[in-house]
Amino acid sequence: MPQRSPHHPLTYYQATAPDLHLPPLVGDHEAEVAVFGAGFAGLAVACGLQDRGMSAVTVLEAHAVGHGASGRNGGFALGGYSRDPARLLADWGPEPARQLYGLTRDALALIRHRVQAWGIECDLIHGGAWWVDWFNTRRSRQAMAAHGQMLREHFGVQWEALGPAEVRAGLHSDRYGGALWDREAFHFHPLRYAQGMARAVGAQGGHVHPDSPVVRVERQGTAWLLHTPQGRLRATHLVVAGGGYLRRVLPRLERARLPIATYMLATEPLAEHPVQTTAAVYDNRFAFDYYRRPSDGRLLWGGRISILERHPERIARMLKADVLKVFPQLASARIEFAWGGLMSYATHEMPQLGRLSDGLWFAQSFGGHGVAPTTVAGELLAELMARGGRTDERWQRYGLTPVFGRLGLLGAQAHYSWAELKDALHEALTPRSLH
Numbered sequence: 001m002p003q004r005s006p007h008h009p010l011t012y013y014q015a016t017a018p019d020l021h022l023p024p025l026v027g028d029h030e031a032e033v034a035v036f037g038a039g040f041a042g043l044a045v046a047c048g049l050q051d052r053g054m055s056a057v058t059v060l061e062a063h064a065v066g067h068g069a070s071g072r073n074g075g076f077a078l079g080g081y082s083r084d085p086a087r088l089l090a091d092w093g094p095e096p097a098r099q100l101y102g103l104t105r106d107a108l109a110l111i112r113h114r115v116q117a118w119g120i121e122c123d124l125i126h127g128g129a130w131w132v133d134w135f136n137t138r139r140s141r142q143a144m145a146a147h148g149q150m151l152r153e154h155f156g157v158q159w160e161a162l163g164p165a166e167v168r169a170g171l172h173s174d175r176y177g178g179a180l181w182d183r184e185a186f187h188f189h190p191l192r193y194a195q196g197m198a199r200a201v202g203a204q205g206g207h208v209h210p211d212s213p214v215v216r217v218e219r220q221g222t223a224w225l226l227h228t229p230q231g232r233l234r235a236t237h238l239v240v241a242g243g244g245y246l247r248r249v250l251p252r253l254e255r256a257r258l259p260i261a262t263y264m265l266a267t268e269p270l271a272e273h274p275v276q277t278t279a280a281v282y283d284n285r286f287a288f289d290y291y292r293r294p295s296d297g298r299l300l301w302g303g304r305i306s307i308l309e310r311h312p313e314r315i316a317r318m319l320k321a322d323v324l325k326v327f328p329q330l331a332s333a334r335i336e337f338a339w340g341g342l343m344s345y346a347t348h349e350m351p352q353l354g355r356l357s358d359g360l361w362f363a364q365s366f367g368g369h370g371v372a373p374t375t376v377a378g379e380l381l382a383e384l385m386a387r388g389g390r391t392d393e394r395w396q397r398y399g400l401t402p403v404f405g406r407l408g409l410l411g412a413q414a415h416y417s418w419a420e421l422k423d424a425l426h427e428a429l430t431p432r433s434l435h
Protein backbone atom coordinates (compact mmCIF):
# COMPACT_ATOMS: atom_id res chain seq x y z
CA MET A 1 0.00 0.00 0.00
CA PRO A 2 1.57 3.37 -0.98
CA GLN A 3 2.27 5.68 1.98
CA ARG A 4 3.85 9.03 2.70
CA SER A 5 4.22 8.26 6.40
CA PRO A 6 2.07 6.42 8.93
CA HIS A 7 0.66 9.78 10.05
CA HIS A 8 0.17 11.19 6.55
CA PRO A 9 -0.59 8.20 4.34
CA LEU A 10 -1.11 8.95 0.69
CA THR A 11 -4.84 8.99 0.05
CA TYR A 12 -6.53 7.87 -3.14
CA TYR A 13 -7.57 11.47 -3.65
CA GLN A 14 -4.02 12.82 -3.32
CA ALA A 15 -2.77 10.17 -5.73
CA THR A 16 -5.37 11.27 -8.32
CA ALA A 17 -5.12 15.07 -7.92
CA PRO A 18 -1.80 16.64 -8.88
CA ASP A 19 -0.50 19.24 -6.43
CA LEU A 20 -1.37 22.88 -7.17
CA HIS A 21 2.21 24.12 -6.69
CA LEU A 22 1.27 27.30 -4.87
CA PRO A 23 3.90 29.14 -2.80
CA PRO A 24 3.79 29.52 1.00
CA LEU A 25 3.34 32.95 2.58
CA VAL A 26 6.74 34.66 2.76
CA GLY A 27 7.28 38.19 4.10
CA ASP A 28 4.71 40.83 5.07
CA HIS A 29 1.35 41.03 3.28
CA GLU A 30 -2.05 42.66 3.63
CA ALA A 31 -5.56 41.54 2.76
CA GLU A 32 -9.06 42.72 3.47
CA VAL A 33 -9.97 39.24 4.71
CA ALA A 34 -7.60 36.54 5.95
CA VAL A 35 -8.97 33.01 6.14
CA PHE A 36 -7.13 30.18 7.74
CA GLY A 37 -7.91 26.64 6.78
CA ALA A 38 -8.14 25.72 3.07
CA GLY A 39 -10.87 23.14 3.58
CA PHE A 40 -14.37 23.47 2.19
CA ALA A 41 -15.39 25.95 4.92
CA GLY A 42 -12.48 28.38 4.47
CA LEU A 43 -12.61 28.16 0.69
CA ALA A 44 -16.40 28.57 0.62
CA VAL A 45 -16.10 31.78 2.65
CA ALA A 46 -13.40 33.05 0.27
CA CYS A 47 -15.49 32.21 -2.82
CA GLY A 48 -18.63 33.69 -1.22
CA LEU A 49 -16.78 36.96 -0.51
CA GLN A 50 -15.47 37.16 -4.05
CA ASP A 51 -18.95 36.53 -5.43
CA ARG A 52 -19.97 39.63 -3.43
CA GLY A 53 -17.21 41.80 -4.81
CA MET A 54 -14.61 41.43 -2.03
CA SER A 55 -11.66 40.06 -3.95
CA ALA A 56 -8.76 40.87 -1.57
CA VAL A 57 -8.98 37.55 0.28
CA THR A 58 -5.96 35.50 1.35
CA VAL A 59 -6.32 31.90 2.50
CA LEU A 60 -3.56 30.35 4.63
CA GLU A 61 -3.32 26.57 4.91
CA ALA A 62 -1.00 24.65 7.24
CA HIS A 63 -0.42 21.80 4.75
CA ALA A 64 -1.79 21.39 1.20
CA VAL A 65 -5.17 22.67 -0.02
CA GLY A 66 -7.79 20.16 1.14
CA HIS A 67 -5.37 18.46 3.51
CA GLY A 68 -8.06 18.04 6.19
CA ALA A 69 -11.44 16.32 6.15
CA SER A 70 -12.45 18.16 2.97
CA GLY A 71 -9.84 16.49 0.78
CA ARG A 72 -10.16 13.02 2.28
CA ASN A 73 -13.90 12.46 2.75
CA GLY A 74 -16.45 10.12 1.22
CA GLY A 75 -17.39 12.64 -1.44
CA PHE A 76 -21.12 12.38 -0.66
CA ALA A 77 -22.94 15.68 -1.18
CA LEU A 78 -26.22 15.40 0.71
CA GLY A 79 -28.85 17.81 2.02
CA GLY A 80 -29.17 18.35 5.78
CA TYR A 81 -26.70 18.52 8.66
CA SER A 82 -25.19 16.05 11.12
CA ARG A 83 -28.11 16.81 13.43
CA ASP A 84 -31.08 14.67 12.46
CA PRO A 85 -33.81 16.64 10.62
CA ALA A 86 -36.36 15.33 13.17
CA ARG A 87 -34.39 17.16 15.84
CA LEU A 88 -34.35 20.35 13.75
CA LEU A 89 -38.10 20.06 13.60
CA ALA A 90 -38.31 19.64 17.37
CA ASP A 91 -35.91 22.57 17.91
CA TRP A 92 -37.67 25.10 15.71
CA GLY A 93 -41.04 23.93 14.46
CA PRO A 94 -41.93 23.32 10.80
CA GLU A 95 -41.18 26.56 8.94
CA PRO A 96 -37.82 27.58 10.48
CA ALA A 97 -36.64 23.96 10.32
CA ARG A 98 -37.59 23.76 6.67
CA GLN A 99 -35.68 26.97 5.98
CA LEU A 100 -32.61 25.70 7.80
CA TYR A 101 -32.66 22.45 5.83
CA GLY A 102 -33.42 24.41 2.67
CA LEU A 103 -30.09 26.24 3.00
CA THR A 104 -28.30 22.93 2.41
CA ARG A 105 -30.40 22.20 -0.66
CA ASP A 106 -29.43 25.62 -2.03
CA ALA A 107 -25.82 24.75 -1.19
CA LEU A 108 -25.98 21.59 -3.31
CA ALA A 109 -27.23 23.68 -6.23
CA LEU A 110 -24.41 26.20 -5.67
CA ILE A 111 -21.75 23.46 -5.62
CA ARG A 112 -23.11 22.05 -8.88
CA HIS A 113 -23.11 25.53 -10.36
CA ARG A 114 -19.52 26.21 -9.29
CA VAL A 115 -18.29 22.91 -10.68
CA GLN A 116 -19.83 23.76 -14.01
CA ALA A 117 -19.06 27.49 -14.14
CA TRP A 118 -15.43 27.05 -13.09
CA GLY A 119 -14.90 23.85 -15.11
CA ILE A 120 -13.77 21.86 -12.07
CA GLU A 121 -12.93 18.30 -13.13
CA CYS A 122 -13.98 16.48 -9.99
CA ASP A 123 -15.67 13.34 -11.34
CA LEU A 124 -19.08 14.60 -10.20
CA ILE A 125 -21.63 11.80 -10.56
CA HIS A 126 -25.33 12.75 -10.47
CA GLY A 127 -26.52 9.40 -9.16
CA GLY A 128 -28.15 10.53 -5.93
CA ALA A 129 -27.69 8.55 -2.73
CA TRP A 130 -29.25 5.31 -1.53
CA TRP A 131 -29.96 4.97 2.16
CA VAL A 132 -30.10 1.18 2.43
CA ASP A 133 -31.73 -0.93 5.13
CA TRP A 134 -29.03 -2.96 6.90
CA PHE A 135 -31.41 -4.66 9.31
CA ASN A 136 -34.36 -5.46 7.06
CA THR A 137 -36.71 -5.99 9.99
CA ARG A 138 -40.26 -4.78 10.37
CA ARG A 139 -39.03 -2.14 12.81
CA SER A 140 -36.31 -0.86 10.47
CA ARG A 141 -38.68 -0.74 7.50
CA GLN A 142 -41.20 1.25 9.51
CA ALA A 143 -38.50 3.62 10.74
CA MET A 144 -37.24 4.21 7.19
CA ALA A 145 -40.74 4.81 5.85
CA ALA A 146 -41.44 7.27 8.68
CA HIS A 147 -38.18 9.11 7.93
CA GLY A 148 -39.11 9.40 4.25
CA GLN A 149 -42.55 10.70 5.16
CA MET A 150 -41.15 13.26 7.61
CA LEU A 151 -38.76 14.57 4.95
CA ARG A 152 -41.55 14.81 2.41
CA GLU A 153 -44.06 16.45 4.72
CA HIS A 154 -41.85 18.92 6.54
CA PHE A 155 -38.85 19.50 4.31
CA GLY A 156 -40.32 19.12 0.83
CA VAL A 157 -37.76 16.42 0.00
CA GLN A 158 -38.84 13.35 -1.98
CA TRP A 159 -36.84 10.21 -1.22
CA GLU A 160 -38.06 7.41 -3.47
CA ALA A 161 -38.65 3.95 -1.93
CA LEU A 162 -36.78 1.03 -3.54
CA GLY A 163 -37.63 -2.62 -2.86
CA PRO A 164 -35.04 -5.30 -2.00
CA ALA A 165 -34.99 -6.58 -5.59
CA GLU A 166 -34.16 -3.12 -6.95
CA VAL A 167 -31.44 -2.73 -4.37
CA ARG A 168 -29.99 -6.10 -5.30
CA ALA A 169 -29.94 -5.15 -8.97
CA GLY A 170 -27.83 -2.11 -8.06
CA LEU A 171 -25.69 -3.75 -5.38
CA HIS A 172 -24.57 -7.34 -5.81
CA SER A 173 -25.13 -8.19 -2.18
CA ASP A 174 -27.83 -9.93 -0.19
CA ARG A 175 -26.97 -7.87 2.87
CA TYR A 176 -29.77 -5.30 2.59
CA GLY A 177 -33.52 -4.95 2.47
CA GLY A 178 -34.95 -1.95 0.63
CA ALA A 179 -33.70 1.62 0.39
CA LEU A 180 -34.68 5.25 0.08
CA TRP A 181 -33.23 7.09 -2.91
CA ASP A 182 -32.35 10.74 -2.50
CA ARG A 183 -32.03 11.93 -6.09
CA GLU A 184 -30.88 15.43 -5.18
CA ALA A 185 -27.60 14.10 -3.78
CA PHE A 186 -24.45 13.57 -5.84
CA HIS A 187 -20.89 12.44 -5.26
CA PHE A 188 -17.53 13.75 -6.37
CA HIS A 189 -13.75 13.80 -5.89
CA PRO A 190 -13.61 16.16 -2.91
CA LEU A 191 -9.92 17.07 -3.17
CA ARG A 192 -10.26 18.10 -6.79
CA TYR A 193 -13.28 20.20 -5.84
CA ALA A 194 -11.27 21.92 -3.06
CA GLN A 195 -8.43 22.54 -5.50
CA GLY A 196 -10.91 23.93 -8.04
CA MET A 197 -12.18 26.40 -5.46
CA ALA A 198 -8.60 27.41 -4.59
CA ARG A 199 -7.89 28.04 -8.28
CA ALA A 200 -11.05 30.14 -8.53
CA VAL A 201 -9.97 32.24 -5.52
CA GLY A 202 -6.66 32.93 -7.29
CA ALA A 203 -8.34 33.67 -10.62
CA GLN A 204 -10.57 36.28 -8.98
CA GLY A 205 -7.72 38.25 -7.42
CA GLY A 206 -7.25 36.41 -4.11
CA HIS A 207 -4.37 34.29 -2.83
CA VAL A 208 -4.08 30.79 -1.37
CA HIS A 209 -0.87 29.83 0.44
CA PRO A 210 -0.29 26.19 1.45
CA ASP A 211 2.48 25.21 3.90
CA SER A 212 1.63 28.32 5.90
CA PRO A 213 0.41 27.28 9.36
CA VAL A 214 -0.91 30.16 11.43
CA VAL A 215 1.01 29.87 14.69
CA ARG A 216 -0.13 33.09 16.38
CA VAL A 217 -2.93 35.60 16.02
CA GLU A 218 -2.51 39.12 17.33
CA ARG A 219 -4.84 42.12 17.54
CA GLN A 220 -3.18 45.34 16.28
CA GLY A 221 -5.50 48.32 16.57
CA THR A 222 -8.47 47.48 14.36
CA ALA A 223 -6.56 44.87 12.34
CA TRP A 224 -5.57 41.24 12.86
CA LEU A 225 -1.98 40.12 12.41
CA LEU A 226 -1.39 36.45 11.59
CA HIS A 227 2.04 34.92 12.01
CA THR A 228 3.26 31.94 9.99
CA PRO A 229 6.81 30.49 10.13
CA GLN A 230 7.94 32.59 7.14
CA GLY A 231 5.51 35.47 6.92
CA ARG A 232 2.93 37.80 8.42
CA LEU A 233 -0.49 38.77 7.13
CA ARG A 234 -2.43 41.83 8.28
CA ALA A 235 -6.19 41.89 7.63
CA THR A 236 -9.34 43.70 8.71
CA HIS A 237 -11.34 40.47 8.99
CA LEU A 238 -10.08 37.09 10.09
CA VAL A 239 -11.99 33.86 9.42
CA VAL A 240 -10.96 30.74 11.34
CA ALA A 241 -11.87 27.49 9.57
CA GLY A 242 -9.38 24.96 10.93
CA GLY A 243 -11.91 22.12 11.48
CA GLY A 244 -10.70 19.21 13.59
CA TYR A 245 -7.09 20.16 12.81
CA LEU A 246 -6.98 23.48 14.67
CA ARG A 247 -4.48 23.27 17.55
CA ARG A 248 -3.12 25.77 20.04
CA VAL A 249 -4.11 28.95 18.21
CA LEU A 250 -7.60 29.94 19.39
CA PRO A 251 -8.46 28.01 22.57
CA ARG A 252 -12.03 29.34 22.75
CA LEU A 253 -12.87 27.66 19.44
CA GLU A 254 -10.82 24.55 20.15
CA ARG A 255 -12.64 24.01 23.47
CA ALA A 256 -15.98 23.95 21.65
CA ARG A 257 -15.41 21.03 19.29
CA LEU A 258 -14.23 17.44 19.40
CA PRO A 259 -11.89 16.07 16.74
CA ILE A 260 -13.33 12.66 15.79
CA ALA A 261 -11.71 10.27 13.30
CA THR A 262 -13.33 8.23 10.53
CA TYR A 263 -11.63 6.08 7.89
CA MET A 264 -11.62 5.18 4.21
CA LEU A 265 -10.10 2.75 1.75
CA ALA A 266 -9.88 2.44 -2.02
CA THR A 267 -9.60 -0.89 -3.81
CA GLU A 268 -7.83 -1.46 -7.07
CA PRO A 269 -10.13 -0.91 -10.14
CA LEU A 270 -12.48 -3.90 -10.12
CA ALA A 271 -13.13 -6.04 -13.18
CA GLU A 272 -16.49 -7.21 -11.85
CA HIS A 273 -17.84 -4.38 -9.78
CA PRO A 274 -20.46 -5.24 -7.15
CA VAL A 275 -21.78 -1.67 -7.23
CA GLN A 276 -23.84 -1.25 -10.38
CA THR A 277 -25.79 1.81 -9.26
CA THR A 278 -24.42 5.30 -9.89
CA ALA A 279 -25.78 6.31 -6.47
CA ALA A 280 -23.57 6.73 -3.43
CA VAL A 281 -24.62 4.24 -0.74
CA TYR A 282 -24.85 4.36 3.06
CA ASP A 283 -26.81 2.27 5.53
CA ASN A 284 -29.13 2.96 8.43
CA ARG A 285 -26.92 1.97 11.37
CA PHE A 286 -25.50 4.61 13.70
CA ALA A 287 -21.92 3.83 12.61
CA PHE A 288 -22.77 3.13 9.00
CA ASP A 289 -20.71 2.03 6.02
CA TYR A 290 -20.59 4.54 3.15
CA TYR A 291 -19.30 3.71 -0.29
CA ARG A 292 -19.45 4.56 -3.95
CA ARG A 293 -18.01 3.75 -7.34
CA PRO A 294 -15.98 6.56 -8.92
CA SER A 295 -15.48 6.63 -12.71
CA ASP A 296 -12.21 4.69 -12.59
CA GLY A 297 -13.99 1.56 -11.38
CA ARG A 298 -12.59 1.29 -7.86
CA LEU A 299 -14.65 0.85 -4.73
CA LEU A 300 -14.28 3.77 -2.32
CA TRP A 301 -15.41 2.65 1.09
CA GLY A 302 -15.67 4.51 4.39
CA GLY A 303 -16.81 3.74 7.88
CA ARG A 304 -16.20 3.56 11.63
CA ILE A 305 -16.03 6.48 14.01
CA SER A 306 -13.41 6.71 16.71
CA ILE A 307 -11.44 9.14 18.82
CA LEU A 308 -8.24 7.45 17.58
CA GLU A 309 -6.21 8.23 14.48
CA ARG A 310 -5.01 4.85 13.20
CA HIS A 311 -2.19 3.45 11.08
CA PRO A 312 -3.21 2.82 7.41
CA GLU A 313 -2.47 -0.93 7.64
CA ARG A 314 -4.87 -1.19 10.57
CA ILE A 315 -7.52 0.88 8.77
CA ALA A 316 -7.21 -1.33 5.69
CA ARG A 317 -7.69 -4.50 7.79
CA MET A 318 -10.66 -3.10 9.72
CA LEU A 319 -12.49 -1.74 6.71
CA LYS A 320 -11.75 -4.73 4.48
CA ALA A 321 -13.54 -6.88 7.07
CA ASP A 322 -16.52 -4.51 6.77
CA VAL A 323 -16.44 -4.68 2.97
CA LEU A 324 -16.53 -8.48 3.08
CA LYS A 325 -19.66 -8.48 5.26
CA VAL A 326 -21.44 -6.82 2.34
CA PHE A 327 -19.47 -8.06 -0.67
CA PRO A 328 -17.82 -11.38 0.22
CA GLN A 329 -16.93 -11.78 -3.48
CA LEU A 330 -14.24 -9.10 -2.98
CA ALA A 331 -12.06 -11.32 -0.76
CA SER A 332 -9.15 -11.16 -3.19
CA ALA A 333 -9.56 -7.48 -4.20
CA ARG A 334 -6.39 -5.51 -3.51
CA ILE A 335 -6.65 -2.52 -1.16
CA GLU A 336 -4.48 0.21 -2.69
CA PHE A 337 -5.10 3.08 -0.29
CA ALA A 338 -6.31 3.45 3.30
CA TRP A 339 -6.45 6.63 5.33
CA GLY A 340 -8.23 8.46 8.10
CA GLY A 341 -9.39 12.02 8.63
CA LEU A 342 -10.59 14.20 11.47
CA MET A 343 -14.08 15.62 11.58
CA SER A 344 -14.96 18.31 14.09
CA TYR A 345 -18.11 17.87 16.15
CA ALA A 346 -20.04 20.13 18.51
CA THR A 347 -22.16 18.51 21.21
CA HIS A 348 -25.30 19.73 19.40
CA GLU A 349 -24.10 18.25 16.06
CA MET A 350 -24.73 21.51 14.21
CA PRO A 351 -22.15 23.80 12.61
CA GLN A 352 -20.75 26.55 14.78
CA LEU A 353 -20.48 29.78 12.85
CA GLY A 354 -20.58 33.49 13.51
CA ARG A 355 -18.52 36.32 14.95
CA LEU A 356 -16.37 35.86 18.06
CA SER A 357 -15.39 39.51 18.41
CA ASP A 358 -14.91 42.50 16.12
CA GLY A 359 -13.65 41.23 12.77
CA LEU A 360 -13.02 37.69 14.06
CA TRP A 361 -15.25 35.08 12.40
CA PHE A 362 -15.41 31.32 12.69
CA ALA A 363 -16.91 28.30 10.90
CA GLN A 364 -16.33 24.83 12.31
CA SER A 365 -17.99 21.60 13.56
CA PHE A 366 -19.57 20.30 10.39
CA GLY A 367 -19.29 16.73 11.65
CA GLY A 368 -19.48 13.87 9.19
CA HIS A 369 -21.96 15.74 7.03
CA GLY A 370 -20.05 18.79 5.94
CA VAL A 371 -20.04 19.13 2.16
CA ALA A 372 -23.28 21.13 1.87
CA PRO A 373 -23.17 22.80 5.34
CA THR A 374 -19.66 24.24 4.75
CA THR A 375 -21.09 25.91 1.64
CA VAL A 376 -23.98 27.24 3.74
CA ALA A 377 -21.44 28.67 6.21
CA GLY A 378 -19.46 30.25 3.38
CA GLU A 379 -22.53 32.00 2.06
CA LEU A 380 -23.76 33.20 5.47
CA LEU A 381 -20.42 34.55 6.67
CA ALA A 382 -19.63 36.16 3.32
CA GLU A 383 -23.01 37.87 3.35
CA LEU A 384 -22.47 39.19 6.89
CA MET A 385 -18.96 40.43 6.14
CA ALA A 386 -19.85 41.99 2.81
CA ARG A 387 -23.18 43.51 3.74
CA GLY A 388 -23.23 43.71 7.55
CA GLY A 389 -26.02 42.55 9.89
CA ARG A 390 -26.20 40.12 12.78
CA THR A 391 -25.74 36.34 12.91
CA ASP A 392 -29.12 34.66 12.70
CA GLU A 393 -30.55 33.63 16.09
CA ARG A 394 -30.51 29.98 15.02
CA TRP A 395 -26.73 29.90 14.68
CA GLN A 396 -26.28 31.69 17.97
CA ARG A 397 -28.37 29.02 19.68
CA TYR A 398 -26.14 26.25 18.26
CA GLY A 399 -23.18 28.09 19.72
CA LEU A 400 -19.74 27.38 21.12
CA THR A 401 -20.84 24.91 23.78
CA PRO A 402 -17.90 23.40 25.73
CA VAL A 403 -16.87 19.81 24.95
CA PHE A 404 -14.71 19.24 28.08
CA GLY A 405 -11.48 18.09 26.42
CA ARG A 406 -10.41 14.50 27.05
CA LEU A 407 -13.47 13.82 29.15
CA GLY A 408 -15.63 14.88 26.20
CA LEU A 409 -13.67 12.58 23.88
CA LEU A 410 -14.17 9.63 26.22
CA GLY A 411 -17.86 10.52 26.48
CA ALA A 412 -18.12 10.60 22.68
CA GLN A 413 -16.40 7.22 22.39
CA ALA A 414 -18.76 5.74 25.01
CA HIS A 415 -21.74 7.20 23.13
CA TYR A 416 -20.56 5.69 19.82
CA SER A 417 -19.84 2.31 21.38
CA TRP A 418 -23.27 2.25 23.01
CA ALA A 419 -24.98 3.16 19.73
CA GLU A 420 -23.00 0.43 17.92
CA LEU A 421 -24.02 -2.05 20.61
CA LYS A 422 -27.69 -1.09 20.21
CA ASP A 423 -27.41 -1.67 16.45
CA ALA A 424 -25.75 -5.05 17.04
CA LEU A 425 -28.52 -6.05 19.47
CA HIS A 426 -31.20 -4.96 17.01
CA GLU A 427 -29.53 -7.13 14.38
CA ALA A 428 -29.08 -10.13 16.67
CA LEU A 429 -32.47 -10.11 18.36
CA THR A 430 -34.87 -9.16 15.56
CA PRO A 431 -35.61 -11.62 12.77
CA ARG A 432 -34.63 -10.41 9.30
CA SER A 433 -37.18 -10.76 6.54
CA LEU A 434 -36.45 -13.34 3.93
CA HIS A 435 -36.12 -11.59 0.60
Ligand SMILES: Cc1cc2nc3c(=O)[nH]c(=O)nc-3n(C[C@H](O)[C@H](O)[C@H](O)COP(=O)(O)OP(=O)(O)OC[C@H]3O[C@@H](n4cnc5c(N)ncnc54)[C@H](O)[C@@H]3O)c2cc1C
Binds near residue numbers: 036063261363364366
Ligand atom coordinates in the same frame (compact mmCIF):
# COMPACT_ATOMS: atom_id res chain seq x y z
C1 LIG B 1 -13.04 10.26 6.19
C2 LIG B 1 -14.13 11.29 6.17
C3 LIG B 1 -15.27 11.05 5.40
C4 LIG B 1 -16.27 12.02 5.33
N1 LIG B 1 -17.28 11.84 4.42
C5 LIG B 1 -18.16 12.86 4.20
C6 LIG B 1 -19.09 12.77 3.14
O1 LIG B 1 -19.08 11.82 2.36
N2 LIG B 1 -19.99 13.78 2.99
C7 LIG B 1 -19.99 14.87 3.81
O2 LIG B 1 -20.85 15.76 3.66
N3 LIG B 1 -19.07 15.01 4.79
C8 LIG B 1 -18.15 14.05 4.99
N4 LIG B 1 -17.19 14.19 5.95
C9 LIG B 1 -17.16 15.44 6.72
C10 LIG B 1 -16.61 16.61 5.91
O3 LIG B 1 -15.47 16.20 5.19
C11 LIG B 1 -16.26 17.77 6.86
O4 LIG B 1 -17.37 18.09 7.64
C12 LIG B 1 -15.82 19.01 6.11
O5 LIG B 1 -14.90 18.70 5.10
C13 LIG B 1 -15.20 20.00 7.10
O6 LIG B 1 -14.59 21.06 6.39
P1 LIG B 1 -13.71 22.12 7.15
O7 LIG B 1 -13.26 23.08 6.13
O8 LIG B 1 -14.46 22.63 8.34
O9 LIG B 1 -12.49 21.31 7.78
P2 LIG B 1 -11.22 20.66 7.09
O10 LIG B 1 -11.50 20.16 5.75
O11 LIG B 1 -10.65 19.69 8.08
O12 LIG B 1 -10.23 21.87 6.88
C14 LIG B 1 -9.55 22.51 7.92
C15 LIG B 1 -8.21 22.94 7.37
O13 LIG B 1 -7.61 23.85 8.28
C16 LIG B 1 -6.21 23.65 8.25
N5 LIG B 1 -5.66 24.23 9.47
C17 LIG B 1 -5.85 23.83 10.75
N6 LIG B 1 -5.14 24.62 11.58
C18 LIG B 1 -4.49 25.53 10.82
C19 LIG B 1 -3.59 26.60 11.11
N7 LIG B 1 -3.20 26.86 12.35
N8 LIG B 1 -3.12 27.35 10.07
C20 LIG B 1 -3.50 27.09 8.79
N9 LIG B 1 -4.35 26.07 8.46
C21 LIG B 1 -4.83 25.31 9.47
C22 LIG B 1 -6.09 22.13 8.16
O14 LIG B 1 -4.82 21.72 7.70
C23 LIG B 1 -7.23 21.79 7.22
O15 LIG B 1 -6.80 21.71 5.87
C24 LIG B 1 -16.18 13.22 6.10
C25 LIG B 1 -15.07 13.44 6.90
C26 LIG B 1 -14.05 12.49 6.94
C27 LIG B 1 -12.85 12.76 7.80
